[in-house]
Amino acid sequence: AQTVTQSQPEMSVQEAETVTLSCTYDTSENNYYLFWYKQPPSRQMILVIRQEAYKQQNATENRFSVNFQKAAKSFSLKISDSQLGDTAMYFCAFRYNAGNMLTFGGGTRLMVKP
């Protein structure tokens, strides 16, 4: 079974600065998807970014980008120009190519300070 590990329970960053959240995973599969979800205080989970394992190019969505290192099984999230609205829990998640069930990491609580 796959596991997802987020080693940083809490992080903080000053507004407008850049922060990187770490995620590692363990799988023997070659085809899979990786996701970062954001959970703001409202508690609703929102997809931030996704990465297909077969793609070498790192995914980017506006201020959010990932550093996907397949051999190292690492999938970090970089948030540039941090905004107060980025304050939330961030979850890394893994899914096999077949099937839809996500396996989540334990989460990182990010606080953006003014």
Next chain:
Amino acid sequence: DGGITQSPKYLFRKEGQNVTLSCEQNLNHDAMYWYRQDPGQGLRLIYYSQIVNDFQKGDIAEGYSVSREKKESFPLTVTSAQKNPTAFYLCASSYGEGSGELFFGEGSRLTVL
């Protein structure tokens, strides 16, 4: 607006009582899921359903039951057999197998008194 609706948002239960959490989606998604979230932990899969009238156990199904009689609805019953039911429950849905993204509801907070 399309989306997933969970109700109630907050629920209190006495020990020994069964409670049912509602989840409705109007996204025309085939698959639906129930996750449990505890403080300081990630989400853990309780049950999932890929099609109507079919569902499978997830990682922590003991003490829970579900039904999928309609494509739009996937209610979760927390039974008295669940030893530690106080938690935040999230319902999600997605298109068919292999589609990738899960869409989540706003969650239901269950507290056992």
